[in-house]
Amino acid sequence: MPPRAFGVTVPADARYLKVVRAFFKPVLEEHFGEESGMIILALDESCSNIVKHQSKNLDDGMITARVQVTESLVRLRIGDFCGQEDVENIRPRDLQDVRPGGLGTHFVDQIMDHVAFEPEPGKPGRLALVLEKKIPEGKQEDGEPRNPR
C-alpha cells in the first residue's frame, strides 16, 4: 500500500485545537481503535505547546500538522514546532512534584513510540516535531481492499 499523507493548517489559537483533533480522529481510529484517543492526546498536547509559546515560536501564527500512514506505522509531523535553541528545555517534569502544568511532554513521551525533531525546510534554525506510533499487527494494512463487494 502506498503511504497516505495529508494534513491541516489552522491558526495557532486554542479554539482551533478541537479542529485538529477532529481532523485526524478518523485515520487514527482506523489504525489504532480505542487506543486512538491517546494518540490524539499526544497530538493535541504538541499543538497546545505551540499555542502556549507562539509569540516566541511562530512567524506566521499557524499550526500545520500532517499525518503519514505507512504499512507499519503512523507518523505525525507538527511543523515549525520550535527553535533549535528550545529543544533542551522541552523535557517531562518530575511527576512526584504534584502541581498544575508541565504534564504535556510526559504524555507525549509515554504515548508515542518515537519522538524526534527534524529540520524545517526553508526555515533555518526551526524544527518540526515528529511523533511515530507503530500500528498494531492486527490493524496493519494487508493490501486487501476494504469492504469488498
Add this chain to the structure above:
Amino acid sequence: MANLETHDEGDARILAISGEVDMDSSPDVKDGILGALKGASTLKVLLKDVSYIDSSGIAVLIQGMKDANRANVAYSLLDPSPNVKSVIELAMLQQVFTIEESGG
C-alpha cells in the same frame, strides 16, 4: 467545549462537567471549580460525561484540589469517564486524587 452545572446533594456540592476539557475550555472549568468551592464543605467534581481531557484539564483538577485543601473543603473526583481515568493514570495521579465511583 465544556459545560458546567452545579447542584447540591445533601451536604455535598456537585459540579458536573461535560464535553471536552482542553486548553480552550480549561480556564472556564478552573473558574467553575473556584466558584463551586465558595461556601461548600464538600465538592465532588462529576466527570462521567467528559469525553476528552488534556494536561491543561488535569492541571485545573490539581489546582482545584489544592484550592480545596486550603479552604478545608473535601474534594473528590466522581465517576470519571474511561477517557479521564486513562489520562489520570497516564499522569500517575490516581493515588493523589480522591476518586469516587457511585456505581450508578
